[in-house]
Amino acid sequence: MFQALAAATRRDILRRTIASEQSVSQLAAAYEISFAAVQKHVAVLEAAQLIVKRAEGRERLVRADPRMIARARALLARYEDLWRSRVDRLDALFSEPSTSPRIHPSIHPATDAAPPATRTEGA
Amino acid sequence: MFQALAAATRRDILRRTIASEQSVSQLAAAYEISFAAVQKHVAVLEAAQLIVKRAEGRERLVRADPRMIARARALLARYEDLWRSRVDRLDALFSEPSTSPRIHPSIHPATDAAPPATRTEGA
DNA sequence: CTAACGTACAACCAAATGGTTGTACAAACT
């Protein structure tokens, strides 16, 4: 799935098919590469379930399926949550043991996030 | 960057280094593959700025950098936003022209999201 | 000093990837 998102052309196809359903020919016309190459990219995206194809006459209409995009995003969000909980653990080391866990005031990893080089050095 | 996230081993390395800073040797011990292979994975993750390395004696301590993860997540979120605005546009087609734009009641794309096959067929 | 450890890197290899052209076939147009 990340593999499917790895190529810029495929991300662009995804972007275009989010905007509006398009035939494979229409997509192919948008790039320098051959029709067959675009068709293969579409096949990869389809295999990754990032798009769905629908037959209409001789055309194959392609549209993005946001569900897999959401899945990918959720996975990355989970990583970020892991990171946050790691920070919480380190934070707990610096708070006196008798103190209640205290909800962290406002940690915003996305902004800067310079993690202390304290390292847990876990087994 | 998505390329770096494409390999499962690298995602696992990322996960481990989110949990706690680890040396390349420690990471290598966790997998069947050779040390050199792991070292290369680490290099790829480093090039993608998903991790940072820090020298400590003869060891290189690896830890995840959440900033790039956030960037990837934000990019996917933008795709989802595009999809939502597309729905809004289609929605507008079905609302009578004289009506005020009206904020969409509650669209939840992540749940099912079966977009109408109306297609804008843009130029 | 010498040995062991941790890392980096080069050289090599098989498989996957992204691209090409050519062929086949169904749908639509004349």
Place this chain on the structure above:
DNA sequence: AGTTTGTACAACCATTTGGTTGTACGTTAG
């Protein structure tokens, strides 16, 4: 019917990728 259009797919090619082993080098331990 015959031609054009849209798609799929096979065969092929160059490059990248993920893996290997071997070598070199700085750092720690004996």
